[in-house]
Amino acid sequence: MTAAQPSVVAAEVDKFDRIARDWWDPEGPMKPLHRINPVRLQWLRDQCCAHFERDPKTPFPLEGLDVLDAGCGAGLLSEPLARLGGAVTALDPAEATIAAARRHAEGAGLAIDYRAETVEAAVARGERFDLVVSMEVLEHVADPARFVASCAQALRPGGLLLLATLNRTLRSFALAIVGAEYVLGWLPRGTHDWERFIRPDELRLSVREAGLTGFRTRGMVFDPLRNLWRLSDDIAVNYLAAAEKPR
Numbered sequence: 001m002t003a004a005q006p007s008v009v010a011a012e013v014d015k016f017d018r019i020a021r022d023w024w025d026p027e028g029p030m031k032p033l034h035r036i037n038p039v040r041l042q043w044l045r046d047q048c049c050a051h052f053e054r055d056p057k058t059p060f061p062l063e064g065l066d067v068l069d070a071g072c073g074a075g076l077l078s079e080p081l082a083r084l085g086g087a088v089t090a091l092d093p094a095e096a097t098i099a100a101a102r103r104h105a106e107g108a109g110l111a112i113d114y115r116a117e118t119v120e121a122a123v124a125r126g127e128r129f130d131l132v133v134s135m136e137v138l139e140h141v142a143d144p145a146r147f148v149a150s151c152a153q154a155l156r157p158g159g160l161l162l163l164a165t166l167n168r169t170l171r172s173f174a175l176a177i178v179g180a181e182y183v184l185g186w187l188p189r190g191t192h193d194w195e196r197f198i199r200p201d202e203l204r205l206s207v208r209e210a211g212l213t214g215f216r217t218r219g220m221v222f223d224p225l226r227n228l229w230r231l232s233d234d235i236a237v238n239y240l241a242a243a244e245k246p247r
Contacts, residue, residue, distance in 0.1 A: 020096035023074030024104055033076050033136070039220055039229045040135060040240065041080050044162055047242050048131060051160045060085025068129040068154055070119040070147075071137030075101035075112065082110045086131065089113040091122060119150045128156045135164040138203070139196045145206040152210035158247040161212060164220075164240045168197035172237045203241055212243035 022028035049056040052065065063085030069078045072090035074097050082088045082105075090112055092098050098116040105112045115122075119132075132151045141147045151161055166172050173194045200217050207215045219235040222228075 020074065020094065020100045023076065023097065023100055030073075030076065033073075036220060036229045036238070037076055037080070039231060040164055041077065043218060043231060043240055044077075044081075044133060045084060047162055048160065051244065052130070062086035062131070065130040066128075066156075068119070068122070068127075068132045068151075070132060070134040070151055070154070071140070072101065072114070073097055075105060075114070077133065077135055078112050078114075079105060079108060079110055081133070082112050089115070089122070089127070089129070091115050091117055091119055093118055119147070119154055123150050123153045127154065128159075129154055130156055130159050131162070132159065133162045135162075136166075138163060138165040138198055139193070144198055144203070145209065148203070148206040149210040152207075152212050152245060155212075155245040157245055159245045161207070161243050161245070162240070163203070163242075164238070165203070166197040167236055167239055168194065168199050169236050172197055175237050200235060200239065200241070207241070207243045212245055215241065215243045217241050 023030050025031075026034045045056055045061060048054065048065070049061050054061040061084055062081060065086050067081050067086035067088045069075075069081060069088060069090040072078045072092045073094075075090060078088050078090040078101065090101065091114075092101070093116060095116040098114050101112075102114045105114065119134075132154050134147075134151055138144045138147060148161075148163075151163075155161060204215045217235050218240045219232040220229055220238040220240065221232040221234050223230050
């Protein structure tokens with residue numbers, strides 16, 4: 001397989017394009033991403049600062065870093081990354097979603113290079129980045145291992161890859177599918193396919209085969225008592241993963 005071959009699933013692209021105008025509605029179909037964004041952004045910032053030896057207390061800890069948001073949607077994470085000082089390129093094959101992302105960034109006065117294309121296309125042009133992030137994307141692509149390999153190719157030596165996805169466990173089926181989509185209505189029904197969820201050992205193998213090292217994970221759990229998401233050692237449902245490209 002070459003990097004130019006995209007791992008896009010057309011039905012998944014269409015699914016998210018249909019809700020393009022509602023991505024930025026905090027009470028809309030992307031409400032769970034709005035709720036989970038602060039905790040994943042905190043983890044992302046801390047991982048970056050540790051890896052690139054930055055002070056997380058500075059206003060712009062990502063300043064001077066070229067950042068790729070692969071599978072950016074309408075920019076819920078791209079915009080905070082830009083506000084942290086990163087030079088952000090954000091890719092998504094869903095054209096209507098990218099159009100919504102551009103409109104929102106323009107309204108916020110943020111310079112983000114949004115493109116309706118895949119990470120494979122950027123790699124084929126020889127583009128490379130210090131940081132590649134891809135949040136809640138792996139479970140929607142045709143070939144997660146190939147997607148991880150393309151993200152790894154997009155990294156410069158010494159770069160950092162940060163991912164978020166869902167574990168394929170009985171608990172994730174109960175909570176992320178039955179609970180979130182059918183009982184609580186947090187997500188539109190059919191948002192996820194449990195068989196596409198990825199176990200950490202599977203992701204670890206893909207990362208290793210892509211030539212990356214230092215694989216590590218962190219869980220994200222919903223705390224009903226505090227009505228918020230928080231980091232946890234529990235990776236049975238939602239989890240984050242990081243790895244580095246050797247220098």
